[in-house]
Every structure is written in C-alpha cells, then in structure tokens.
Amino acid sequence: MTVPHTSRARALVVxxxxxxxxxxxxxxxxxxGNFDGLHRGHQSLIATAVEAAHRESRPAAILTFDPxxxxxxxxxxxxxxxxxEPVKLKILAQLGVDVAFIRRFDAxxxxxxxxxxxxxxxxxxxxxxxxxIGGDFHFGRGREGTxxxxxxxxxxxxxxxTTVGTxxxxxxxxxxxxxRAALEVGDIGTANELLGYRWFVxxxxxxxxxxxxxxxxxxxxxxxxxxxxxxxxxxxxxxxxAPGEVRDGVASFGRRPTFDNGAPLLETFxxxxxxxxxxxxxxxxxxxxxxxxxxxxxxxxxxxxxxRDEARAREMLAASRESELRSFIG
Numbered sequence: 300m301t302v303p304h305t306s307r308a309r310a311l312v313v314x315x316x317x318x319x320x321x322x323x324x325x326x327x328x329x330x331x332g333n334f335d336g337l338h339r340g341h342q343s344l345i346a347t348a349v350e351a352a353h354r355e356s357r358p359a360a361i362l363t364f365d366p367x368x369x370x371x372x373x374x375x376x377x378x379x380x381x382x383x384e385p386v387k388l389k390i391l392a393q394l395g396v397d398v399a400f401i402r403r404f405d406a407x408x409x410x411x412x413x414x415x416x417x418x419x420x421x422x423x424x425x426x427x428x429x430x431x432i433g434g435d436f437h438f439g440r441g442r443e444g445t446x447x448x449x450x451x452x453x454x455x456x457x458x459x460x461t462t463v464g465t466x467x468x469x470x471x472x473x474x475x476x477x478x479r480a481a482l483e484v485g486d487i488g489t490a491n492e493l494l495g496y497r498w499f500v501x502x503x504x505x506x507x508x509x510x511x512x513x514x515x516x517x518x519x520x521x522x523x524x525x526x527x528x529x530x531x532x533x534x535x536x537x538x539x540x541a542p543g544e545v546r547d548g549v550a551s552f553g554r555r556p557t558f559d560n561g562a563p564l565l566e567t568f569x570x571x572x573x574x575x576x577x578x579x580x581x582x583x584x585x586x587x588x589x590x591x592x593x594x595x596x597x598x599x600x601x602x603x604x605x606x607r608d609e610a611r612a613r614e615m616l617a618a619s620r621e622s623e624l625r626s627f628i629g
Contacts, residue, residue, distance in 0.1 A: 311392040313399050320425070324398045327360035328352040329421070330431040331438075333475075334363050336381035337390045339495040340433065340466040340473045347463050348431040349395040357428055358397040362421075363387075364404040371404050379479050379528040381494075386501050389582075390627050400425055413439030417452040429459040436462075468493055485530035485588040496625040497537075499584035500527070500565070504576040511566060514602050516609075518566040519576050521583070523552075531563070531592040535612035535619075537628065538569050539582040545629040546572050549605075549612035550583065553592035557601050568609070582628040587615045 314320055330348040334341050345361065352359035370378045382390065384401075391399055402408060402420070411420070416439045421427045430453060438444035444452075450460045466473045473493050481490040482498065491497050502521030511518040519538070523529070531553030538546050550567040554560045567583055589611050595601040 311388060311396060311399060313388065313401060315401050316403050320398075324358045324360070325426045326428040327358040327398060327425070328355065328429045328431065329360045329362050329400070329425065329427045331362045331436065332433065333367055334361060334382075334387065335367060336475045336478050336494060337387060337394070338381075338473050338475065338478060338493055339468070342394065342495055343466050344431050344433060344463050345391075345394050345396060347461060348429075351429060351431070351461065352397075355428070359395060360398040360400060360425075360427075361391060361396055362400045362402065362425065364402050364408070366404055368404050368409070371409065377526045377528070379483070379526050380524060381475055381478055381482075381498070383501070383524055386499065389501075390496075393627055410440050413444030413448055414452055415439075416444065417449065417456060417458075421453065422456040422458065427453075427458050429461065431461045431463060434462055434465060479528065483528045483530055485532050485534075485591070487534065487585045487587050491585070491624055496627055497584040497586065499582050499628050501580060501582050502565070503578065503580050506577060507564070507566070511568065514598060514605070516568045516602075516605055518551075518568050519581060521565040521567070521581065523563065523565055527563070530588070533589040533592070533608050533612075535586040535589060535615040536567060537584050537586065537616070537626070538567060539628040540569065540572065540574070540576065543629060545626075546570060547613065547616045548572075548583075549589070549609050550585075551592065556592065556594035557598070568605075570609075570613070584626060584628050586619045589615070 312324060328348045328351045330344045332341060332344060349359040365384065367378060388399060432446060432449065434446060436446055446462050453460050478490050478493050500523055502523060504519045504521060507520040529552055534550045534552065536548050536550045538548050540546055546569045548567050548569040550565055552563065552565045554563055589608050595604065
C-alpha cells in the first residue's frame with residue numbers, strides 16, 4: 300500500500316500533553332508508533348489510517364512519543380534519530396495526516412499498565428474511534444500489551460483495531476535499524492530505498508570560518524544533531540533554498556581533517572547559486588555518497604579533488620532524475 304501523493308502539505312495540527320484537542324479532531328483514526336524514519340513500513344500504517352479515516356469522514360492521526368523510548372531507557376547511549384521532530388512533522392503533513400498526538404515518554408508513561416494506556420490515553424484523552432498498529436506493536440508497563448491484548452482492551456471501549464503486515468525488502472523487514480546501519484556506512488542508496496524517499500536533514504545555516512569562500516567553494520554550514528551517525532564523507536545532495544526552489548549541490552559531512560579536525564559539520568556547496576542564507580533553515584536531501592572524508596597535504600590538492608567531486612556529484616544528480624523515489628523537500 301502506498302500513500303497518495305499530495306502536491307503540497309496540508310495544515311498539520313500538533314497536540315502535546317495537556318493541549319486541548321479541537322472538537323473537529325475528536326474521533327480520529329490513529330496510527331500508533333515511534334515512526335523514526337517514517338520508512339515504507341511506517342507509511343503503510345499511516346496510509347491504512349488515512350484511507351480508513353477518509354472512508355469514515357474522520358480525522359487521520361498518529362500517536363507518537365518523545366523522547367524515543369530507547370533514549371529514555373538508555374539515556375547514556377547516543378541515539379541516531381533518522382527524523383528529528385521538525386523533519387517528522389514535515390513528512391507527516393505530506394502523508395495526509397490531520398493531527399499528530401505527541402506524548403512525552405517519561406517514567407509515568409513507562410509505568411502505565413496496558414489497560415490504563417487504552418482507557419485513559421486512547422479512549423478518554425484522545426477519543427480514538429479506531430487504531431492502526433504493526434504486528435510487532437507492544438505497549439504498557441514492561442511491554443505487557445501485545446496486538447491481541449490491544450484488540451481485547453480496545454474492544455471494551457468500542458474501538459476497532461487494524462493490524463498491518465510487515466513490509467519487507469529483500470526478504471527482511473524494513474526497519475529503522477536497517478536504515479541507520481546503511482547511513483552509518485554511507486550507503487545512501489539502500490537507506491533511501493528502505494525509506495521510500497530521499498533521506499533529508501534540516502538545520503539553520505550558521506557562520507563558519509569562510510574557508511570555502513577562499514577556496515572558491517562557498518558553503519552553507521549546518522550543525523546536525525549530535526546523535527547523527529551519518530558516515531563522514533562527500534555526498535551529492537539537493538537543497539531546498541526557498542519554497543518551490545530546489546538546487547543541486549555537493550556536501551561534505553565531517554571534521555575537516557585537512558584544516559582543524561573539529562566538530563562534525565555539514566558544509567554544502569550549492570551549484571549555480573548566490574545569496575545570503577545565514578540564519579535560514581534549509582532542507583538537504585542526500586542522493587549518493589561520492590567518497591569518504593580524507594586529509595590532503597595542501598589546500599591546492601583539496602581544491603583539485605573538490606573539482607572532481609563537483610563533477611561526480613553533477614553526474615549522480617543527473618542520473619537520479621530517473622528515480623521514482625519520492626522527495627519531501629521543496
């Protein structure tokens with residue numbers, strides 16, 4: 300099942316803990332999950348919820364949690380979030396979702412029984428009319444709630460439950476962990492195939508040391524989330540510089556070993572573009588990896604390699620136009 304393509308995002312309502320739910324959004328069909336990545340499996344759940352909502356003339360919603368439960372239970376570990384909340388909300392708006400219910404995952408929620416999760420949260424607070432889940436969905440204290448338990452408890456409240464089958468690729472389930480593993484080695488092609496769209500990041504352009512301008516390659520610099528484990532290297536990218544304006548480019552993500560070996564930074568050279576982007580938020584989607592990050596003996600040697608990187612990026616970007624992969628930027 301695929302999600303119908305919409306040419307532009309609808310107005311997505313976000314309801315957090317304690318927020319009043321607008322009356323017109325009561326009785327929603329709710330897909331439940333962490334939805335990190337919003338990959339093809341997640342999109343199948345959401346499409347099922349959207350289609351059911353349309354049939355019943357009800358709102359389509361998702362229920363998700365922040366922080367990710369894994370980050371709550373292991374706060375000392377670095378968690379690679381594929382879609383930080385601003386990115387997640389942009390995608391949800393384009394998938395036809397009317398409302399995103401975001402609940403804080405804390406000790407109270409972690410200790411909630413399966414029965415109270417259904418009665419207090421899903422029924423009393425959110426007023427769900429129907430639920431959509433994946434076959435591996437667990438909920439409640441100690442993960443005591445299973446899909447079968449949800450069907451029973453939700454049925455007591457008059458709430459229907461639809462369980463969506465696993466989406467597979469090459470015989471294995473499409474999962475956030477598989478996508479993280481691909482990105483950690485720079486395998487953009489596999490990551491994008493599992494996502495069903497081109498992975499992208501969002502960030503504010505900040506001032507740097509202006510070294511790229513001196514080298515003839517001025518860049519827009521973004522600091523990504525500290526937990527981002529994207530492999531350091533050079534990438535062919537596309538950049539949404541303004542609504543409806545997407546430009547090709549080449550980006551370096553890493554520590555700049557030729558110069559300072561500093562904190563990881565995404566530095567993007569946008570082809571055929573001039574303008575002041577400082578302080579603006581950019582969406583940058585990844586098309587493919589050109590090479591790993593490396594140290595050069597001189598700035599001149601680096602510039603020569605950058606010219607080759609630019610040429611290769613242009614080739615990759617031209618070839619990618621034949622792809623049927625979806626883009627959520629621009």
